[in-house]
Amino acid sequence: MDFFTVPTLTFGVLYCFFVMAHDRRRILHWNVTRHPSSAWVMQQLRQAFPYDYSTKYLIFDRATNFSEEVATLVKSFGIEPKRTSFRSPWQNGVAERWVGNCRRDLLDHVIVLNQRHLKRLMNEYVRYYHEDRTHLALAKGTPAGRQAVKNSVCGHKIVSMPRGSLINV
Numbered sequence: 001m002d003f004f005t006v007p008t009l010t011f012g013v014l015y016c017f018f019v020m021a022h023d024r025r026r027i028l029h030w031n032v033t034r035h036p037s038s039a040w041v042m043q044q045l046r047q048a049f050p051y052d053y054s055t056k057y058l059i060f061d062r063a064t065n066f067s068e069e070v071a072t073l074v075k076s077f078g079i080e081p082k083r084t085s086f087r088s089p090w091q092n093g094v095a096e097r098w099v100g101n102c103r104r105d106l107l108d109h110v111i112v113l114n115q116r117h118l119k120r121l122m123n124e125y126v127r128y129y130h131e132d133r134t135h136l137a138l139a140k141g142t143p144a145g146r147q148a149v150k151n152s153v154c155g156h157k158i159v160s161m162p163r164g165s166l167i168n169v
Contacts, residue, residue: 001045001060002092003036004099008112016122017041019048021055022094025135026143027126032118038067045070049077057082059092101129124163 001019008014018030029048033040049055058074059082060066066083074081084091106125112118130144 001048001058001066002095002099003063003065004102006032006107006112006118008114008118010114014112014115014118016118017044018095018098019045019058020095020098024138024143024145025094025098026130027098030122030126032115032122034115036065038065038069041065041070042073045073045077049079053077053079055079059084059095061089061092062086098129101133105133128163 001017003015003017006014006016012034014032014034015036016030016032017036019028020026021028029044031044031047056079058079060070061084071081071083089096102122102125105128106121110121112121131142131146134140134142
């Protein structure tokens, strides 16, 4: 799990929180807030892991909003908390890679208006990321399980499927 910041049109800062499964690069839970606190993070974790979950570890950094209370809550879920070293983002490389992809694919191309706008953008991006974006680490499959076509035969028709608009507020 981790946070990343998103500037808005009015020079505000929004914090995007996410919990990610490393096995298939799936986003298990995400949300947006203006004021990330330990209590808010704990509520997000309750929503991310509502039932028994087979996760062994939860990797997170040493940010102040990931307090000891958060680590205790994670332990109560039966998950072992793993903190990264100070100033060592490469120790949670899968999460950092997702943040970079999100920035390059989406946030570098649009100016976020407000929290509601960012939630709509992120909802569409997570859907795209799960269903359409292929990954080399998944043998060019998607996190949702769509496999890459191995034998392409000439004469196939390309079909485009419309997606929801990202720019409507």
